[in-house]
Amino acid sequence: MSDSPEVVVHRDTEVMAHATAARLLTALADAQAARGTASVVLTGGRNGNALLAALAASPARDAVDWSALDLWWGDERYLPDGDPDRNATQAQEALLGKVGTDPARVHPMPCSDGAFGADVAAAAAWYARELAAAAGPGAPHGTPVFDVLLLGVGPDTHVASLFPGHAGFAARDTSTVAVTSAPKPPPTRVSLTVPAIRSARQVWLLAAGEDKADAVARALAAQADGDVPAAAARGRERTLWLLDRSAAGTA
Numbered sequence: 398m399s400d401s402p403e404v405v406v407h408r409d410t411e412v413m414a415h416a417t418a419a420r421l422l423t424a425l426a427d428a429q430a431a432r433g434t435a436s437v438v439l440t441g442g443r444n445g446n447a448l449l450a451a452l453a454a455s456p457a458r459d460a461v462d463w464s465a466l467d468l469w470w471g472d473e474r475y476l477p478d479g480d481p482d483r484n485a486t487q488a489q490e491a492l493l494g495k496v497g498t499d500p501a502r503v504h505p506m507p508c509s510d511g512a513f514g515a516d517v518a519a520a521a522a523w524y525a526r527e528l529a530a531a532a533g534p535g536a537p538h539g540t541p542v543f544d545v546l547l548l549g550v551g552p553d554t555h556v557a558s559l560f561p562g563h564a565g566f567a568a569r570d571t572s573t574v575a576v577t578s579a580p581k582p583p584p585t586r587v588s589l590t591v592p593a594i595r596s597a598r599q600v601w602l603l604a605a606g607e608d609k610a611d612a613v614a615r616a617l618a619a620q621a622d623g624d625v626p627a628a629a630a631r632g633r634e635r636t637l638w639l640l641d642r643s644a645a646g647t648a
């Protein structure tokens with residue numbers, strides 16, 4: 398696990414989205430050059446969606462071979478297929494419908510009108526099996542080594558759907574959890590756990606706007622093993638905070 402997070406502060410939200418898009422395209426193209434394939438874990442939320450829009454708009458977007466990219470999600474709102482509040486629906490509209498991904502390599506979390514119905518625990522367990530199948534035998538926590546895992550940071554320091562003080566954040570023996578009482582709507586969600594997040598080579602945390610400044614300051618001051626989800630999110634090789642000036646408290 399990387400020791401000290403690195404912090405990059407951008408002038409404003411728009412510059413942050415475009416600079417992060419350029420950074421991500423380069424990281425994924427580098428991974429494909431080295432290994433022939435790459436993987437990324439997407440996040441929902443305002444900053445995650447701004448990044449996806451910036452990727453779609455980038456003149457360099459085809460530096461990545463989208464058909465040789467595995468796409469996963471860090472969390473999902475457990476809602477019907479196509480619901481506009483699902484992170485996967487938003488990603489499809491912002492980016493995935495515009496680039497040539499391989500459907501077999503796009504791994505959305507289940508929806509509430511799918512095979513598991515209202516049984517969100519079964520949905521989370523299914524996603525853990527998908528991860529384990531992709532990771533292969535012997536992978537720690539049954540999770541692939543993702544190249545880049547993206548996380549938005551909530552004003553309460555939540556990342557993915559891991560909320561401070563909630564059981565899902567404490568889970569250490571599984572790669573996914575079902576969340577049934579999220580303090581942010583909708584209450585029912587599926588999330589990767591802390592060990593699954595920590596299996597990524599690089600973890601990038603995105604935060605923009607004044608309402609995130611307190612969460613950013615608290616997370617950067619906290620220990621990785623405390624009750625601050627954003628502080629617990631660390632990559633194996635690199636943990637990178639990507640901020641705008643407002644979230645950094647330097648506006």
Ligand SMILES: O=C1O[C@H](COP(=O)(O)O)[C@@H](O)[C@H](O)[C@H]1O
Pocket residue numbers: 440441442443444445472473474484548549550551552556557558581
């Ligand atoms: O509900 C969620 O919130 C977080 C943060 O979202 P933001 O809009 O405050 O940036 C997001 O990262 C997560 O994926 C999403 O499900």
